Amino acid sequence: MSYSIAEAARRSGLSIDTLRYYERIDLLEPPARDAAGRRAYSDEDLAWLTFLTRLRTTGMPIRRMREYAKLRRRGLASAGRRKAILVEQRGAVAERIAELQACLEVLDYKIDNYDRIEKGDAALTREASA
Amino acid sequence: MSYSIAEAARRSGLSIDTLRYYERIDLLEPPARDAAGRRAYSDEDLAWLTFLTRLRTTGMPIRRMREYAKLRRRGLASAGRRKAILVEQRGAVAERIAELQACLEVLDYKIDNYDRIEKGDAALTREASA
DNA sequence: AGTTGACCTGGAGCGCGCTCCAGGTCGTAC
């Protein structure tokens, strides 16, 4: 199957502009073209886009994704370095999750204080200003 | 206690420039000044900065933090709206954690594949290119 | 034949969150 840029955008959740942008900055191999010169994305292109959006969700900077993309183009020989990038990213994600969980606790604490203020606990007035 | 901008930066983990920037954009009440006109941050200022950095860590945009800061200046009457902001943010953080955990699984899957490739599993060659 | 609409290209512009700079004022140490 092949997909127009509009369809690829719809399926990947990226905008048309972003698809062209990703191609421009070498995140994405230039897709095939139809007879009229229009982009025709393959299922593999879409799978790659899906993976890219995952990496993006993890907070990986585009610079790093480009590095990964470049390695991918070199084939199997680069598997080790690609794995290293993913392992590093896994660590970063785990750290980020821990960080967010810590913040969640702070939020819960604060929210709890606001609850008590609503119930008229005057002793918390000072807390309310912080 | 009061702290010079350098000391406040050290303690908050923000840069001196960022402290002045936060003040400029109304995230931070202008701190007191010493006789020479230099900023003198109080412990309360530092506590607020600590909270701000937590909010930042959760990914709250500055725009929203300003809103919260503005409400805080209005005192107790705004407690309800401040709480609402924190509750919303708690939801956003929980969602983000879930998202990251899903990505973690994808990363683990990919890393696992790379492990197998290293062990010479030729059947995974195609996978390696993705 | 004309209109529409999806697509094309190259390049400019934008919102975010800082970060850096020039040029100046103070207070302390030598």
Add this chain to the structure above:
DNA sequence: GTACGACCTGGAGCGCGCTCCAGGTCAACT
């Protein structure tokens, strides 16, 4: 008294990740 270093102000600049625009091509429909 002068050199230094920390601080001050207003404003420009930057890296990121898009997003938008002008001007054009092409295929399909009426």
